[in-house]
Amino acid sequence: MIVSPQTHRFTEPLQLQSGVMLPAYELMYETYGTLNAQRSNAVLICHALNASHHVAGVHADAQGHVIPRSEGWWDNMIGPGKPLDTNRFFVIGVNNLGSCFGSTGPTHLNPATDEPWGADFPVVTVEDWVNAQARLLDVLGIQQLAAVMGGSLGGMQTLSWTLQYPERVRHAVVVASAPNLTAENIAFNEVARRAIVTDPDFHAGYYLRHDAIPKRGLRIARMIGHITYLSDDVMNDKFGRHLKPLAAQVASAAMQAVDEDDVSTDAAAGRAYQYTTQGVEFQIESYLRHQGDKFAEYFDANTYLLITRALDYFDPARPHGGNLSLALAAAKASFLVVSFTTDWRFSPARSREIVRGLLQNRRDVSYAEIDAPHGHDAFLLDDPRYLQAVRAYFDHKVSI
């Protein structure tokens, strides 16, 4: 499935929750499948921290050749014949405001100054994103969604959709999410933000004007994030206490090894500690540094600050004195809630809070607690129990 993104420019200002007015903005989005004549088969996908509108399918270059490794971030879930089947549903992926993947964000020009927005980009919330997404649906001529679906922060947007636009959502699929962040969760976000903000290249958020990028901060932010998305067991299985092979060992082992996959482990097996405090000794260190380096190449620092803040602020129970049940009274949708037993960043207990609130309001809800080993990342992975649960829900519960 070759797909290409589209952009819509909105000229009517958007009132943000902070009180700020965003004068004009663009949203980048992709669609998969065909909107039926009744316009009743649309499913909106909400993305998490570092994802985008590119949910499924692949991109092609100007000559029409498929770009390698260009699969969308939820390509295992969404597409023809997949759990969310685009032969039946019209699926929309949309990039959120403040992101760095095409929709208006801090790297874009501020019309008031003709400089990149940088730190002046207004703080956006989950509710603001949902309002912007609703306007995109207006443009697409979709009055009511068959379903909204998202994982993690995307699950928060999904939940918020059912509260902000209850009449426009028939089903909500909330995966690996929470009704708000715990103190520990906000703490992780704050460490990441401090890493970015205290990078000398950050320049108070105006780094683009200084031709700089706070890559050190971004790397560390990504490293800490990444740790929290995995489980202890998975990390141990994958890396254990394995040492990173020395360059010379890799070279000599590569000459002898038949199976190249064994090179790194062969080379490091039994090697002595280097007794270094700053060099890379363990494989997990090497892996995290690599993840950090990759991330710092493509992700915008201000976007990281904005999106983690949106996570922190989300708390639909707050206007109801912390009573989630009262907050969820507005919802009319039917729900599928999914959590993963080893997810400690968005633990099953948090998903059960959502379930409980929905039960108190007598809403239709099903809840799958998947005993997957992969921690928070499981929501992006191929656990068959998880994919089958979503497939069964869309096949047998979501009518069009």
Next chain:
Amino acid sequence: MSDNALIDSIARLVPTGSRVLDLGCGTGEMLAYLVRHRQCTGYGVEIDDTKVHACLQRGVNVLQLNLEDGLSVFEDKSFDVVLQIDTLQHLRNAQTMLLETARVGRIGVVAFPNFAHWPNRLSVLQGRMPVTKRLPYEWYDTPNIRVGTFADFEVLARRNGLRVEQSFGMHEGQEVTFMPNLMASTAVFRFTR
């Protein structure tokens, strides 16, 4: 156990239009029946992945929870009827669950294998644990860890202040009202607090 006769008989204990919680709902057959034929709404609770999937395929609401963790997710008297069909005998905290059932629902309905059914008695008299169509497991691999009889449940209910409104046995698709403790392989109780 999900034969049609048992489903029919139990469904008759559930008032039309009830809000139902089915603890240990299996593949959701009972709940789907109540939704279709008795205009009920509600949820099943199930722990097994395959059965949860079957419920989703039936389109009934299912919650993947471990009953051994209790029913804290449910409010007092939030259901008209709470069902425990072939569930009680699998639970370590069977008595607690019975009380939780009475807390969460206005009416409780329990069905479980009656170990005092005469072929079981005969088997034990011969010195062996029963293996029957209703109790197909060997003693060493049975999931039935709470082994009780029709008469035992009457005592347990009374001791916990539960009022048995209706009770009967089931055997071979027939309701058994004459000496159910001896004559029925399944015990069925409807109770309130």
